[in-house]
Amino acid sequence: MSAPLLSIEDVTVELPTPRGNLRAVDHVDLSLAPGRTLGIVGESGCGKTMLSRAVLQLLPKKAKLSGRVMFGGQDLARLAPESLRRLRARELAVVFQDPMTSLNPVLTIGTQLMETIQEHLELDAPAARKRSIELLAAVGIPAPEHRLAQYPHQCSGGMRQRIAIAIALSCEPKLLIADEPTTALDVTIQAQILDLLAREQRRRHMAMIIITHDLGVVAGRADEVAVMYAGRVVERAPTQALFKRMHMPYTEALLAAIPKLETAPHTPLPAISGRPPDPTRPLRGCSFAPRCRYAAARCREAKPELKAAETSGHLYACFHPIQMAEGIGA
């Protein structure tokens, strides 16, 4: 495997709240090679978005970051604001969940696209316009010349997300972070947007992080998946290996809790009881222990570290991993 483009090393993010320090991200290590896709999966509050903000250096002002975010050999947290700005423009791009809030409602689509392109690629207006039209066409927008003069409210949610993707791709980034890019969209549009992202990624040999709460979204589209719970990565593996054999009970429970199309109606769902722990009151033991059906005394006493499974690249943080031997629990 080639040298990583991005490596997140022992990153912790803490946010001060009136109730005490909230540890949103808790000692996370991840890396991503050029051209690869990493899926980060977890439920609300698990820290997946905060982690992506740490990579983008877009954390809230009061947040405290420790650890290193290495991107192309540079530590992003130590970069001067000007070089960071240039880097974010050229090499790091992001697509957020809600395309309406990431687009400026009072500027035309053309202005927003051309502004980015002119600023960062140093093109003149006609060239930037030509490039904008090409980009809109590439993301599947019909009659792109016509769209340039329109405002975001004149476009549907799917169109707006395509435009946000066009802006993100405009400077040929090396890494695209897509934070719940399809959660606000309908299922038929979701499929089209995910296809679009995958196609553009292959074409541009871009690395991508897809952040989602939906295991279904990453299953067919990520090379590697990291599952987060209560600020930590609790399991991480190549996608095939993960779905074939999950070792962390939380991952298994999360997958089991999704209603499946092949299940007969009125079959009770294997729900996960309780809810995630309060992030301002960290638990001594495993954060999932209170909800875990395999939990034993030790799980409440000590935190399991991420350790390697027998399959290469598969890591899990559990004292009582499941499906370890051939055939068990499969």
Added chain:
Amino acid sequence: MTQPAAREQPLLSVDNLVVEYGLGNRTVHAVSGVSLHVARGETLGLVGESGCGKSTLGRAVLQLRRAKSGRVLFDGEDLTAMEGEALRKMRRRVQLIFQDPIASLNPRRRIGDIVAEPLIIAGVRDAAERKRRVHEVLLAVGLDPDLVAGRLPHEFSGGQCQRICIARSLVLNPEFIVCDEPVSALDVSIRAQILNLLEEMKARFGLTLLFIAHDLAVVKAVSDRVAVMYLGRLCEVGPSERLFAKPAHPYTGLLLEAIPVPDPDVRPAESVAIGEPPSPIAPPSGCRFRTRCPRADQRCSAEMPELREVAPGQFAACHHPLC
């Protein structure tokens, strides 16, 4: 339309319902001639994408949005013709659960008061009786009444707020509940809890449900029959198992293909959908799905397809059904 009358009289039947909204001098055709029925004790799932009219239909059933034409028969009585006191009385038997549980609870009122409010509106004067009922329903939805009744909504998570909303909808002992996307704002692990709870409550209180959602797998998990809506019209309706195994309408097929499957061995179907739904302000002529349909031909633009039976109990409105 051509759906056969259920053996016994359905609890709810919607007959050729039309609901329109004015938008300046234009008209949004939100629901354009929908007919369906829900038998007593049944759960009918209603699926479709945003803007297809499914929520409007749910609200029109409850008379929260008045229909332009058509009828809504509940237990044999036409709700569209009712007003004032008669309608208020009827509403005790029909309740609604919304998508956003936190927004549906008044942030300044205590949980006990929120859940008791329908009783006050319904004229239950006896405070002890109200307290007893609130206690009972909170317990039923899995909350400890002594711990929660005195607290405020912000002290609860989304899943717990949805439990409170469910308790409030149950407090008047309704027969029928319209659930409008009740789990789409919830996390996966919480979603399963709430779906299981709805199923339990349905069995325990003998409820009939209209379950509106955009997620087909969620709908299948709880529904006996499923109706698929597209741009204000019903495309297909049929028994859940049958509809998911053998969809007849190309739109149902497309919806099923578009769902991301949590299994890396299932390759996502490449761009199954064609474009985006047209605007309900100017819906296409003939079949409304024809602009995105791979099977569409001349006939589809000229002639609106009627629902017809393609298999026992399964009806599709398509000139070129998949089966």
